[in-house]
Amino acid sequence: MPISDRNAPVLTAAEMRAAEAAVIAGGVPEYALMQRAGKAAAEIIWRAGAKRETLVLCGPGNNGGDGYVIAKALRDYGVPVKVAALADPVTESARQARAEWGGAVEGFFHVETHFAQVVDALFGTGLTRGLEGEVAARLVQLVEASERSYAIDIPSGISTDDGMPLSAVPHFDLCIALGQWKRAHMLRPATGHWRRKHLCDIGIPAPDATLFRLERPRLSPPADDAHKYTRGLVAAVAGEMPGASALAAEAAARGGAGYVRLIGVQSVNRTSHAIVRASMKNEAALSDPRIRALLIGPGLGRGEAGAERLGQALVHSHPVVLDADALWHLAEGAMAALPENAILTPHAGEFAQIFANLSGLDISGTVIELAVTAAQSSGAVVVLKGPTTVVAGPDGRAVVADAAPSWLSTAGTGDVLAGLCAARLAVTGDPFRAAAEAVWLHGEAARLAGPAFLADDLLPYIPAAIAACL
Ligand SMILES: NC(=O)C1=CN([C@@H]2O[C@H](COP(=O)(O)OP(=O)(O)OC[C@H]3O[C@@H](n4cnc5c(N)ncnc54)[C@H](O)[C@@H]3O)[C@@H](O)[C@H]2O)[C@@H](O)CC1
Ligand SMILES: Nc1ncnc2c1ncn2[C@@H]1O[C@H](COP(=O)(O)OP(=O)(O)O)[C@@H](O)[C@H]1O
Ligand SMILES: [K+]
Structure with missing residues (x-):
């Protein structure tokens, strides 16, 4: 389908x-x-x-x-x-x-x-x-x-x-x-x-x-009676490098979430004032049942502190987007703790690290077979990122994005994609659809941004990318 x-x-x-x-x-x-x-x-x-x-x-x-x-x-x-x-x-x-x-x-x-x-x-x-x-x-x-x-x-x-x-x-x-x-x-x-x-x-x-080609998705504006929580609350957990989680949080806010809470960061320069900060010590910030998507990984860190934060974050079984360092901890044995409705966003290196460690898994073939096998074995939606990005679901469905600008090969664009995945997950509640929408919006923002952009420069183009889908 x-x-x-x-x-x-x-x-x-x-x-x-x-x-x-x-x-x-x-x-x-x-x-x-x-x-x-x-x-x-x-x-x-x-x-x-x-x-x-x-x-x-x-x-x-x-x-x-x-x-x-x-x-x-x-x-x-x-x-x-x-x-x-x-x-x-x-x-x-x-x-x-x-x-x-x-x-x-x-x-x-x-x-x-x-x-x-x-x-x-x-x-x-x-x-x-x-x-x-x-x-x-x-x-x-x-x-x-x-x-x-x-x-x-x-x-x-x-x-x-x-x-x-x-x-x-x-x-x-x-x-x-x-x-x-x-x-x-x-x-x-x-x-x-x-x-x-x-x-x-x-x-x-x-x-x-x-298998389908990723095309421009159809998105809807918020319902007439929407409020910030019905539109979707994203909680982003920060770590050692707060800039990365701030980038992801801002992408989530521009990607359609009604409310973005950045947890575990004291100060980040240049983060939008609309993004609400909370302390990791504030239990309620993470356990909040209104959270529709948890985002963790960008800038998390690979040490003990990062592992501990990941553990704390996964306890509440929110739908989750795991990126970057969270995937690293996953490869170290945290796979079993994956909640339902999870999206994993590895690039090829992270992918090899996570799935090579899973015994009995035959990971060979094109990026399509790799992503599909990984999604089926993990039960999560897998976004295998790269020049050709594949989104695969545990049910065997996949979409392939073949036309993203190669200017995306710059540091931090993965953080932006993770934020978009979280926003769309919070809005739609459907991890496969969310990931596909996010990949398209990411590519479109890059097309609109033109050549030689920084990852930060993608942020102001996300609303225009959304506008193209309404
Ligand atoms: N599938 C479809 O719906 C349609 C297919 N059509 C055309 O049919 C094509 C497929 O036709 P075929 O199945 O006849 O296959 P091809 O025309 O691609 O070639 C097959 C023939 O070449 C031989 N061959 C294969 N590799 C070779 C090589 N390296 N050196 C020498 N000979 C080689 C094979 O033994 C066979 O005789 C499609 O690509 C498309 O162009 C269209 O005519 C109409 C609709
Ligand atoms: N050559 C390319 N063509 C198109 N998209 C690319 C290319 N290289 C990387 N990308 C995209 O850029 C993003 C890079 O993400 P990632 O590797 O996680 O970087 P970072 O960790 O620095 O944020 C991914 O969405 C990937 O699909
Ligand atoms: K030909």
């Missing part, structure tokens, strides 16, 4: 084949799907490249079949087109598409090298191994010699399910995904092989997917 109807599914090659088979079983011939796919891709290429001379490279399978349909459609638009084939078609649909193209088909190695545009329809989701060395080298040569290049469905040589290149893969201007997003469209290093990507809807509904 998607978290919202805006979240498009992200499929494996097998899931894509099953989705296609279901449509074919429903009475739509495979060749009709190929026509839709090729025509949709050709329209995009024509819009981008107008009447530039185009070389379409066709492989033996249905990806090559798409290529012949594209070539014919471009010719119908009046574009000068040449086709070069690596091998003859081996599927019925591809043979039919080649027959309908009806024009000349040149040899892959013999066609001239310089074209304004190159379309790669050699291999798609049916790739089973890397391209032979000279084939890959020729593809790179043709693409690099062109002014514009398009990968049909997936760049040839990229493995659909993990985004890994199995042979040398060139860089394309546009990757045109067919039917549904596949995992490689979201995962590094594949995502570094195109400047832009576009999904063509060809009428293939997704099966019951468990």
